[in-house]
Amino acid sequence: MAKNNGRSKAASFFSDGFFFVGGGLVAFLLVWALWSFFALSPSPTPTPTPSFSTSSFSAAVPESCDGGGGGVSGPNLRYDPPEKNFYDDPKLSYTIDTPPVKNWDEKRREWLKQHPSFAAGADRRILLVTGSQPTPCKNPIGDYLLLKLFKNKVDYCRRHGIDIFYNNVLLHPKMFSFWAKTPTVKAAMLAHPEAEWIWWVDSDAAFTDMDFELPLDKYNHHNMIIHGWPHLIYEKQSWTSINAGVFLIRNSQWAMDFMDTWARMGPQSPEYDKWGEIQKSTFKDKIFPESDDQSGLVYLLLKDKDKWGDKIYLESGYYFEGYWMEIVGNFENITERYKQVEAAEGRLRRRHAEKVSEGYVPVWEEHLKEAGYGRGSWRRPFITHFTGCQPCSGDHNQMYSGQTCFDAMQKALIFADNQVLRSYGYVHPDLLDPSTVLPLPFDYPAS
Numbered sequence: 444m445a446k447n448n449g450r451s452k453a454a455s456f457f458s459d460g461f462f463f464v465g466g467g468l469v470a471f472l473l474v475w476a477l478w479s480f481f482a483l484s485p486s487p488t489p490t491p492t493p494s495f496s497t498s499s500f501s502a503a504v505p506e507s508c509d510g511g512g513g514g515v516s517g518p519n520l521r522y523d524p525p526e527k528n529f530y531d532d533p534k535l536s537y538t539i540d541t542p543p544v545k546n547w548d549e550k551r552r553e554w555l556k557q558h559p560s561f562a563a564g565a566d567r568r569i570l571l572v573t574g575s576q577p578t579p580c581k582n583p584i585g586d587y588l589l590l591k592l593f594k595n596k597v598d599y600c601r602r603h604g605i606d607i608f609y610n611n612v613l614l615h616p617k618m619f620s621f622w623a624k625t626p627t628v629k630a631a632m633l634a635h636p637e638a639e640w641i642w643w644v645d646s647d648a649a650f651t652d653m654d655f656e657l658p659l660d661k662y663n664h665h666n667m668i669i670h671g672w673p674h675l676i677y678e679k680q681s682w683t684s685i686n687a688g689v690f691l692i693r694n695s696q697w698a699m700d701f702m703d704t705w706a707r708m709g710p711q712s713p714e715y716d717k718w719g720e721i722q723k724s725t726f727k728d729k730i731f732p733e734s735d736d737q738s739g740l741v742y743l744l745l746k747d748k749d750k751w752g753d754k755i756y757l758e759s760g761y762y763f764e765g766y767w768m769e770i771v772g773n774f775e776n777i778t779e780r781y782k783q784v785e786a787a788e789g790r791l792r793r794r795h796a797e798k799v800s801e802g803y804v805p806v807w808e809e810h811l812k813e814a815g816y817g818r819g820s821w822r823r824p825f826i827t828h829f830t831g832c833q834p835c836s837g838d839h840n841q842m843y844s845g846q847t848c849f850d851a852m853q854k855a856l857i858f859a860d861n862q863v864l865r866s867y868g869y870v871h872p873d874l875l876d877p878s879t880v881l882p883l884p885f886d887y888p889a890s
């Protein structure tokens with residue numbers, strides 16, 4: 444699996460310009476929040492008023508609320524007190540080629556103190572960050588695919604109360620393609636002091652389990668989570684021992700410093716050529732000479748374990764992201780297995796509002812105990828990553844055809860959309876036909 448998870452060959456991935464991020468915006472949630480504020484609160488007030496009771500906001504802070512509301516107030520989106528904070532420092536720089544922000548943990552904490560309505564759920568709040576290139580895709584269906592991949596992320600985020608930022612500009616003009624994520628993540632950390640985690644998800648990755656949630660408790664002692672295999676890093680020294688296309692990073696001083704160190708291997712840096720040589724000589728399986736972000740990350744794990752490696756969790760217990768080639772053949776069978784569970788479990792056939800879909804996850808879990816996780820499992824894979832497909836440029840890996848990639852993406856996206864559409868009363872009967880849906884009968888699929 445690992446050896447397949449590399450990107451396509453150097454030539455094609457450089458011409459791809461930018462297959463970078465993917466993401467969206469919970470506009471509805473924000474608009475709703477603003478509206479309810481206007482409706483319930485006569486004027487901006489320094490602290491959330493008891494009458495500002497928005498039980499729907501429990502979605503934004505799922506861990507702190509029971510879903511029933513219980514008088515929990517949502518974040519006050521209109522309150523920014525005049526007392527100075529880090530934003531008022533003229534020396535604060537959002538760009539990646541300036542020294543990292545100092546004392547970021549304290550500055551974030553101060554900001555949260557000034558904005559007490561964000562306190563509930565602050566330790567688990569996530570911002571998903573993704574994006575794509577500023578200009579039209581070279582692949583004629585590239586923008587079509589990117590839109591569907593973006594919709595998929597918006598769907599996941601809406602169901603879980605996660606905010607999403609879709610960036611479609613190179614924040615540093617020289618940091619193209621996979622390097623574009625480092626300046627974006629730094630800027631996102633500064634723009635979102637209320638978020639504990641920044642979750643980078645490449646544009647070519649799709650959520651294929653709309654219910655699964657990141658097991659954040661497991662990551663209490665770590666600052667970065669990536670999909671990877673320790674033996675491939677420390678024994679094989681392979682540049683594909685991890686995948687840098689999806690990662691979770693704690694909004695922290697550690698991350699500020701890490702981004703700075705990592706970005707110094709990038710094309711905007713005077714050390715770029717030197718890092719290309721170092722990476723090439725370190726990783727025997729790396730065939731192209733230019734420094735890349737993934738090799739850079741493996742290098743930091745390998746050579747600077749004390750400084751960085753100990754705080755990076757290599758997740759391989761589930762599909763934190765998974766290579767599409769080993770996943771897409773299973774979607775039909777997984778669909779069938781899940782249908783059998785629904786046929787046997789009346790609680791899962793009950794129609795319900797999309798807002799409360801998280802409440803059904805424990806019921807599913809009762810029936811998924813035997814399913815396992817990851818490869819060989821019949822559990823829905825959490826994230827399917829179309830590594831090598833290059834949907835925007837179309838310069839896919841020559842190991843497979845463009846059609847194979849396209850069909851696989853359609854399948855994954857429809858598989859995911861069926862999980863969403865269920866709340867809206869419809870289903871796609873065919874994973875390769877994006878146009879056709881059927882209405883779902885009451886109590887579907889009763890045995």
Ligand SMILES: *[C@@H]1O[C@H](CO)[C@@H](O)[C@H](O)[C@H]1NC(C)=O
Binds near residue numbers: 772773776
């Ligand atoms: C799907 O299930 C069928 C019938 O049980 C089985 O023959 C087939 O090998 C399965 N396909 C995959 C990809 O596991």
